Amino acid sequence: MKLYMGFDDTDVAGAEIGTGRLVRMFERKLPDGARLWGALRHQLLIDPRIPFTSHNSPACAVVEIDDEALIPALTARAIAHIAEFASDGSDPGLCVARETDDLSEIVEFGLSCTHEIETQDHARAVAARAGVTLLGLGGTNDGIIGALAAVGLSAYGWSGRFLEYGRLRRLPDPISVAALAEAGIEAVAIDKKAQALDPRALIHTGGWLSPRLWGGRAVAPIEEKEDGRLIALGKRPRDAEVAD
Structure with a gap:
């Protein structure tokens, strides 16, 4: 429990x-x-x-x-x-x-x-x-x-x-959608397309992945940029380090 x-x-x-x-x-x-x-x-x-x-x-x-x-x-x-x-x-x-x-x-x-x-x-x-x-x-x-x-x-x-969830602080950057799912974190696109993400697609975290608690699960909000890169929304690494 x-x-x-x-x-x-x-x-x-x-x-x-x-x-x-x-x-x-x-x-x-x-x-x-x-x-x-x-x-x-x-x-x-x-x-x-x-x-x-x-x-x-x-x-x-x-x-x-x-x-x-x-x-x-x-x-x-x-x-x-x-x-x-x-x-x-x-x-x-x-x-x-x-x-x-x-x-x-x-x-x-x-x-x-x-x-x-x-x-x-x-x-x-x-x-x-x-x-x-x-x-x-x-x-x-x-x-x-x-x-x-x-x-x-x-x-x-x-x-x-x-702030902590499994291997959260040791995950690579970038990381694939599938690898993120294996770590127990679901990647969800929140841009205007809101499309299902290709398991092979790479997500760029900027060295700091910041999943949210949504529906009782760890969820990483993802935004697709104009150049097609998938970016995980979150704080800048230094800001996160100071606060957390």
């Missing part, structure tokens, strides 16, 4: 380790019987009334586990990981939920966070009704809002960008 582990507000301006990178690093802390299915970055509302470091972007580690008995140990490891790597002055939060929990209200909360200002009180009430773990781990504890939202948006299945 999948376990959603949402993290937020673990850094401050100028920190070397942002929330996205902290979540990627958590893969090294997983015990036997637990595997990282993917790490997702989500975008919440940008508003001057909301305190955030740079992008208001929580992250979620989606972990496959063989036995639910691993959940307490995973939660303890996540708490220790945040304590080890979160920046002084940050306001970290952690949310842990099983895919088998009733996450419907958490999904609604996550969607609301993309266009409305939410509160800690509302986050705690939603988590309590769903019976999921939601922990403030320092400072103002404001990170619980984004941590809960990250879980909701990941469970929603139609939001977020993969």
